[in-house]
Amino acid sequence: MAAANEKSVQQHLYFSSCGEEDSSDSSVEDWVPRSVSLRSPSSACRTPRVQRHRTRSNTVSPAAPTSPIPYAAWRKLRLCDSPSTPKSLLSKSALPYSSSKPCRSQRVLCRPALSAQAPSVNVNPFTPDTVRRNSEHYKRKNCRSDGDDDDGHRSKETQTSSEDESYFLPSKRPAVPALMLSRYESEFLELGRIGVGEFGAVYRCVKRLDGCMYAIKRLRRPLAGSANEQLALKEVYAHAVLGHHPHVVRYYSAWAEDDHMIIQNEYCDGGSLHDVITEKEEQGEFFQEPELRDLLLQVSMGLKYIHVLGLVHLDIKPSNIFISHRPSSSAGGAGDSEEEDDGHTSSGVVYKIGDLGHVTSISSPQVEEGDSRFLACEVLREDYTHLPKADIFALSLTVLLAAGAPPLPQNGEEWHRLRQAHLPSLPHELTSALRNLLQTMMDPDPAVRPSASALCRHPVLRRERAGKLAAQLRRELNVEKFRTAMLERELQEARLAAVSPQQPALTTGCRTSQAGSLPRPGRRLVGRKTTRSMSFGCLGH
Ligand SMILES: Nc1ncnc2c1ncn2[C@@H]1O[C@H](COP(=O)(O)OP(=O)(O)OP(=O)(O)O)[C@@H](O)[C@H]1O
Ligand SMILES: [Mg+2]
Secondary structure (H helix, E strand, O other): OHHHHHHHHHHHHOHHHHOOOOHHHHHHHOOOOOOOOOOOHHHOOEOOOOEOOOOOHHHOOOOOOOOOOOHHHHHHOEOOOOOOOOHHHHHHHOOOOOOOOOOHHHHOEOOHHHOOOOOOEOOOOOOHHHHHHHHHHHHHHHHHHHHOOOHHHHHHHHHHHHHHHHHHOOOOOOOOOOOOOOHHHHHEEEEEEEEEOOOEEEEEEEEOOOOOEEEEEEEOOOOOOOHHHHHHHHHHHHHHHHOOEOOEOOEEEEEEEOOEEEEEEEOOOOOEHHHHHHHHHHOOOOOOHHHHHHHHHHHHHHHHHHHHOOEEOOOOOHHHEEEEOOOOOOOOOOOOOOOOOOOOOOOOOEEEEOOOOOOEEOOOOOOOOOOHHHOOHHHHOOOOOOHHHHHHHHHHHHHHHHOOOOOOOOOHHHHHHHHOOOOOOOOOOOOHHHHHHHHHHOOOOOOOOOOHHHHHHOHHHHHHHHHHHHHHHHHHHHHHHHHHHHHHHHHHHHHHHHHOOOOHHHHHHHHHOOOOOOOOOOOOOOOOOOOOOOOOOOOOO
């Protein structure tokens, strides 16, 4: 019986290799290279000289570009951590809130169609969404029990509490069945394809063990012995070296499977900037100037981090900038200077640089041109003396697209005009300050373009953020001042009470007020007969 079950699970889990799960995926899951490549519309572009993206395999030396990790070591390369559990996953889990005690199988998430066969997925109780969901549930429950004395209702609450607890209880079943499956299949549950690139596809997956969502990039081309192996490795090398930054897509793990490369990255729930621009365009909307400044600042921070580590991205464009609507779990420790942030933005949108397939080192570049629409002229001329400024050039065009610029040319006269820093026409005029900044970022002389570091400090971009920061600090200062004043007042009361313990008003006051707590409104505890003199007025107000 057990053997039969195991067999059925195995049979199901081999579906992916057989291309049976999703017919729309079969073209991507067919790991044999195809003459007609599958690409997103945004990436369907040729450089003025060659087809873009990893086609110039011969020019790439087998030497590791950013970190000398041998092939064997790369197979073992694995850095695990847990981001957050997405709400969508939880809502899809369809865990029933029945009044009956949930059975054990209800404590784990399964895609309904797979639940009978596939290995289960755990729910991570510590991720923000799960905690929020549970606390909301508890709040609702408390509200109901506060205002409703109905016995029947109460008995229902008692029953559901066991369900609530079950969310926090670890599942007693084995986290991952010990089946000899491919790592991808045994460790991840594939929820859907979220993107198709030139060399592979990206899938939204939940890791069965930690219950968190990841973006898994599967590169189609065979690796062993091929020149493309080095190109694929380039992305892994870059990710591994770049570590954690709130504005760079986080890397967790990479491994080889069936002669193919799989990269496990942070899942960005807002998709790509390209998706958002397209959606807005369809509704006749564009990014407003504050949003553009925010975008420019955030991506500049990511670029600064990459550049400081001696690397360049070389494929900055909207489809390689991802959006997260939750703060990065890797935010801590990233800010090393006053202009860095922690990934928590006032807009609630965090932009992250992804797709590191073109990353190379500044000092010994092995340049593989990115998308020609975003390519700086000097890179086309093979002048690599100011490589980081090529990223700055591409970033300016990226922001202009978000501002509503028409699609960029791949070559021709208009292509050259842009490289002469002629800005494209925009549906809404930008302020001259931002306009000038974007123009400088496109200067034909790369040396004139601001560095990512300079952009992070630029007053045009910092102004708004500095204003918000000042307001926030002022608010916090007010609270602290108020709290200090309250403590001083209570200290004063305590002193007075010690001096004349017989005074009933003061002793009562001391007994009833706790340190740091607020007095009853309208009641003065000290100096009731004197004119009020204490002021909590704050600077700036
Ligand atoms: N971490 C992620 N979170 C969310 N979506 C992602 C993530 N990574 C990739 N995607 C989606 O998959 C698409 C392709 O990913 P990526 O750019 O990494 O692959 P690629 O093969 O280099 O593609 P291209 O050739 O178009 O640059 C993205 O445009 C995006 O829509
Ligand atoms: Mg890409």
